[in-house]
Amino acid sequence: MAALRDLAIALDHRPGALAEMGEALARAGVSIEGGGAWIAGGGGVAHFLFTDGPAARAALEAAGIRVVAEREVLVQRLRQDVPGQLGQLTRRMAGAGVNIEVLYSDHDHQMILVVDDMAKGRAVSEAWTRETGL
DSSP: OOOOEEEEEEEOSSTTHHHHHHHHHHHTTOOOOEEEEEEETTEEEEEEEESOHHHHHHHHHHTTOEEEEEEEOEEEOOOTTSTTHHHHHHHHHHHTTOOEEEEEEBTTSOEEEEESOHHHHHHHHHHHHHHHTO
C-alpha cells in the first residue's frame, strides 16, 4: 500500500463542485480517508487524505479538477480524554520551528498534519508518541 498523501484540491465555488469531485473519485474506485472542504478567498479549497495519492490525483485531473499539491502527512494520535493535547503538541511543533499548514482528522480519529518541515515535524511527532505511549 502507498503512503498516505494529502491532496490540496481547488474547487469552483458553486453547487455541485464537491459532488463532481466525489463522483470522479468513485468512478476510479478511490476512497477518501479523511479531510475537509471550505470556501477561502472566494474559491473552494479542499484537503483530503488518500492511501493512493497518485490514483486520486489522476482521477481528479481526468475530470478536469485541479490538484494544487500532493504532500506527505504526519499521522498523530491524541489522548481524547485529556484536555490540552492539541495545544501541547502544536506548541512543541512551534518550538521546533515547524509550521503546521493543514490539520484535520481522518476516519480513524487520528490527527493529520501537513507541515513545512517533515523531518523536524516527524521528530516531534515520534517523541510525542513515545512519551504518551500512543
